Amino acid sequence: MSTIRFDAAMSRRVESAYTTPDVVEQRRVVVGALSLQPGERVLDIGSGPGFLACEMASAVGASGSVTGIDPSEHMLALAGERQAPAHVTFRPGNASDLPFADAEFDVVTSTQVYEYVADMPRALAEAHRVLRPGGRALIATWAPIDRRPMMKVGFDSLAEALPQLSPPAKGDLQQPEQCEREMTQGGFRDVAAQAFTASMHVASAEHYLRVLERAGGPIVVLKEKLGPEAWAQARVRILAAVSRRIPEGGADLAAEALLTVGVR
Numbered sequence: 001m002s003t004i005r006f007d008a009a010m011s012r013r014v015e016s017a018y019t020t021p022d023v024v025e026q027r028r029v030v031v032g033a034l035s036l037q038p039g040e041r042v043l044d045i046g047s048g049p050g051f052l053a054c055e056m057a058s059a060v061g062a063s064g065s066v067t068g069i070d071p072s073e074h075m076l077a078l079a080g081e082r083q084a085p086a087h088v089t090f091r092p093g094n095a096s097d098l099p100f101a102d103a104e105f106d107v108v109t110s111t112q113v114y115e116y117v118a119d120m121p122r123a124l125a126e127a128h129r130v131l132r133p134g135g136r137a138l139i140a141t142w143a144p145i146d147r148r149p150m151m152k153v154g155f156d157s158l159a160e161a162l163p164q165l166s167p168p169a170k171g172d173l174q175q176p177e178q179c180e181r182e183m184t185q186g187g188f189r190d191v192a193a194q195a196f197t198a199s200m201h202v203a204s205a206e207h208y209l210r211v212l213e214r215a216g217g218p219i220v221v222l223k224e225k226l227g228p229e230a231w232a233q234a235r236v237r238i239l240a241a242v243s244r245r246i247p248e249g250g251a252d253l254a255a256e257a258l259l260t261v262g263v264r
């Protein structure tokens with residue numbers, strides 16, 4: 001399990017990171033895979049900055065509803081800035097103890113959240129409980145770092161430039177077999193996991209590093225920790241390391257996610 005704290009600064013970073021083209025494309029695929037129908041009631045667990053909830057709201061229309069829950073008050077505040085339509089609601093809640101009655105929803109989604117949940121089997125059982133019989137669930141998680149050059153270039157460059165830093169924690173639900181096993185054990189049927197890859201074009205090493213400074217968790221944390229002067233020195237070394245990984249003329253950097261669907 002990853003132990004990131006979604007405080008005000010980290011919440012802003014996620015909001016920024018989740019507007020990059022690869023994540024925008026992932027949301028489009030998630031909404032398509034759900035085949036949402038007008039009038040359906042959707043729960044988005046760990047709704048974060050609220051982008052997915054708002055996109056699903058268009059698909060279910062005003063006769064349906066989308067409820068986003070998140071334990072982070074900072075994320076809820078960002079979601080509140082989305083100018084969501086009236087049939088979208090954001091409220092506090094935890095995946096492990098969903099504040100809803102049994103069978104309240106037609107669809108449950110959760111994207112890049114179960115990596116952070118302490119008791120994942122319990123959280124999956126909760127997602128199953130609040131779905132009506134026949135209701136659909138879709139869980140999205142990140143693939144292992146080796147299949148995400150979009151992030152790996154940054155991690156490897158950091159490790160090369162500043163070898164004293166500890167490596168990032170490995171997340172859960174990174175293999176299709178594990179996703180399918182956990183969801184089946186959570187009570188879902190017709191479970192299937194598939195890999196989905198989206199890419200972002202970076203024009204140069206400098207461009208990539210600027211994206212990371214705006215949105216890449218470990219780099220932003222490091223930059224804040226070092227302060228302006230030490231960061232300026234570290235940045236030169238990191239940029240040199242990134243330059244060894246991004247060719248002249250730029251590169252398309254992929255990020256693979258796993259989308260696991262199941263039915264109650």
Ligand SMILES: C[S@@+](CC[C@H](N)C(=O)[O-])C[C@H]1O[C@@H](n2cnc3c(N)ncnc32)[C@H](O)[C@@H]1O
Nearest residue numbers: 006046047048072075094095111112113116117
């Ligand atoms: C990487 S963000 C993803 C946000 C959103 N699902 C998206 O795809 O845009 C992870 C989110 O999971 C939330 N989260 C962390 N632990 C959680 C838990 N136990 N239950 C529900 N949400 C949780 C965080 O507050 C954060 O908003």
